[in-house]
Amino acid sequence: MHTVLKAGGFTTGGLNFDAKVRRQSIDVEDLFHAHIGGMDAFARGLKNAAKIIQDGRLDKMIKERYSGWDGALGKDIEARKVGFAELEAYSLQHGEPEDPKRPPGADREHTQRVYLAEG
Secondary structure (H helix, E strand, O other): OHHHHHOOOOOOOOOOOOOOOOOOOOOHHHHHHHHHHHHHHHHHHHHHHHHHHHHOHHHHHHHHHOHHHHOHHHHHHHOOOOOHHHHHHHHHHHOOOOOOOOOOOOOHHHHHHHHHHOO
16 A cells, blocks of 8 residues: 555556455355455555655655665666676775675664554
């Protein structure tokens, strides 16, 4: 639902929704309740996604994580102005990052906790 909201909502379609019962039942009432439960889950997801977007923490974390693409080199890569040879030369000249295991915004556990704890 987060992705749906970030994309502007439903503009040309909807979701492919298919409810399945949890047990081996084809009882009409079980299928009815399975659909209600599924739609309730979508509704909760929509409300949580709206809170997450409004809060802004996740967007800030993502922006920080990929901030390197906003610099000159990142923009040149995205514009296809540099290739592997230029990137190799850049890497040889600048060496490894200080902590290659921990780029900015790499707090995956923290990000998941913020993202999944809403609700």
